[in-house]
Amino acid sequence: MCLAIPGKILDIDRASQPLMGKVSFGGIQKQICLELTPNAAIGEYVIVHVGFAISKMDETEALETLKLIKEIENFGDKLDPPNPEK
Amino acid sequence: MKYIDEYRNGEIAGKYLELISRITTRPWRIMEICGGQTHNIMKSGLEELLPKNITLLHGPGCPVCVTPIEMIDKAIAIAARPEVIFTSFGDMLRVPGSQKDLLTVKASGGDVRIVYSPLDAVRIAVQNPNKNIVFFGVGFETTAPANAMAVWQAKKLGLKNFSILCSHVLVPPAIEALLESSLNSIQGFLAAGHVCTVMGYEEYIPIASRYKCPIVVTGFEPVDILQGIYMAVKQLEENRYEVENQYTRSVKKEGNLAAKKIITDVFEVVDRKWRGIGEIPHSGFKLRKDYIVYDAEKIYHSININVQESPLCIAGRVLQGINKPHECTAYGSLCTPEHPLGAPMVSSEGACAAYYRYRSISFKEQP
Ligand code: SF4
Numbered sequence: 001m002c003l004a005i006p007g008k009i010l011d012i013d014r015a016s017q018p019l020m021g022k023v024s025f026g027g028i029q030k031q032i033c034l035e036l037t038p039n040a041a042i043g044e045y046v047i048v049h050v051g052f053a054i055s056k057m058d059e060t061e062a063l064e065t066l067k068l069i070k071e072i073e074n075f076g077d078k079l080d081p082p083n084p085e086k
Numbered sequence: 087m088k089y090i091d092e093y094r095n096g097e098i099a100g101k102y103l104e105l106i107s108r109i110t111t112r113p114w115r116i117m118e119i120c121g122g123q124t125h126n127i128m129k130s131g132l133e134e135l136l137p138k139n140i141t142l143l144h145g146p147g148c149p150v151c152v153t154p155i156e157m158i159d160k161a162i163a164i165a166a167r168p169e170v171i172f173t174s175f176g177d178m179l180r181v182p183g184s185q186k187d188l189l190t191v192k193a194s195g196g197d198v199r200i201v202y203s204p205l206d207a208v209r210i211a212v213q214n215p216n217k218n219i220v221f222f223g224v225g226f227e228t229t230a231p232a233n234a235m236a237v238w239q240a241k242k243l244g245l246k247n248f249s250i251l252c253s254h255v256l257v258p259p260a261i262e263a264l265l266e267s268s269l270n271s272i273q274g275f276l277a278a279g280h281v282c283t284v285m286g287y288e289e290y291i292p293i294a295s296r297y298k299c300p301i302v303v304t305g306f307e308p309v310d311i312l313q314g315i316y317m318a319v320k321q322l323e324e325n326r327y328e329v330e331n332q333y334t335r336s337v338k339k340e341g342n343l344a345a346k347k348i349i350t351d352v353f354e355v356v357d358r359k360w361r362g363i364g365e366i367p368h369s370g371f372k373l374r375k376d377y378i379v380y381d382a383e384k385i386y387h388s389i390n391i392n393v394q395e396s397p398l399c400i401a402g403r404v405l406q407g408i409n410k411p412h413e414c415t416a417y418g419s420l421c422t423p424e425h426p427l428g429a430p431m432v433s434s435e436g437a438c439a440a441y442y443r444y445r446s447i448s449f450k451e452q453p
């Protein structure tokens with residue numbers, strides 16, 4: 001029910017009320033309401049739920065989440081040398 | 087797809103599983119509140135891959151499942167009226183009311199239409215001036231701005247033939263109700279990433295400290311969920327009870343201000359009954375006075391409802407994390423997704439249906 005998926009903004013219709021735009025989800029395109037993410041620009045990613053963009057994807061944070069695992073891993077290894085039996 | 091595939095990476099997921107088992111020294115019980123997460127946990131087999139001393143409890147976070155049976159019956163009665171076009175998200179159509187579901191109404195000639203967005207319902211109202219269009223406004227905070235926007239738009243267009251049957255529920259009061267219960271065994275929460283995308287997570291901070299219960303705002307893909315569990319376990323092991331944000335690519339502390347504004351313009355907080363749990367104070371939205379002419383419950387108030395839940399169904403206990411779905415005597419025999427006795431078997435995000443569909447599929451078999 002709260003399913004929301006990332007899509008890429010292809011086009012924004014600045015004249016529309018509420019603000020609408022064309023968003024691509026891995027090739028499938030849909031008209032999406034952008035009224036709640038007024039700062040999102042063409043080419044950027046938004047998270048879409050029931051036809052509404054509810055947030056603009058934060059690219060830096062997205063990369064951080066994936067980077068974190070490496071950092072914890074290295075840190076963890078230092079603290080706790082791997083068990084030779086593993 | 088970008089921003090999805092990388093968070094389904096089996097290698098990263100495997101590393102998180104290893105990290106979790108490395109830091110876990112005691113048994114912990116953690117509840118994911120959101121049905122979307124329950125679905126993905128079962129689908130990816132995470133529950134079976136986690137260390138044995140971590141128990142995941144599956145929360146009431148599926149709006150389809152917690153919509154009271156009286157509300158479903160009201161929807162069914164309204165949808166059966168000849169002057170009405172009843173519009174709804176697809177997942178509400180098979181939810182059993184006390185006698186039948188919306189799909190049955192449709193099969194016997196009712197004009198019931200599935201919409202992707204609440205704005206589609208407004209469009210149908212514009213195109214059908216001689217019909218009354220009712221939209222089934224269910225959902226958590228995630229869906230509230232969209233539903234609010236539809237009502238706001240209807241008012242702006244001066245529509246006289248549009249209304250919503252509003253059954254909105256809110257997450258933080260439900261978390262508090264679960265923690266207050268004498269049967270509570272939950273020690274940490276994964277909060278729902280998309281609810282918090284809209285509302286932010288300031289409301290959770292006093293709850294985490296008052297109940298000494300870490301709350302980690304978490305996304306939906308396997309890597310997100312594992313990272314959320316890791317963060318929650320780490321807090322528990324270190325005796326910390328804070329609100330942390332795993333889903334930083336979407337969630338800001340203050341939430342989405344434009345979304346919160348449209349919600350407060352259109353809705354106000356009200357006590358709501360949750361199917362299987364009962365009434366929870368301040369746990370829902372209703373339309374504000376200025377929008378009361380769009381309230382389907384007011385327009386169709388004469389509809390009489392008598393209610394009977396199946397006596398076998400223990401959905402309430404399942405939704406509170408007291409029992410697991412397979413502990414219900416009807417599970418998989420009398421109650422299946424084809425013939426659901428209770429709501430958590432209907433929606434693919436309900437814990438019972440997620441168990442039925444995915445239990446015993448292992449993560450490694452995932453494509
Ligand atoms: S398995 Fe069916 S009957 Fe049992 S709790 Fe779940 S929905 Fe209710």
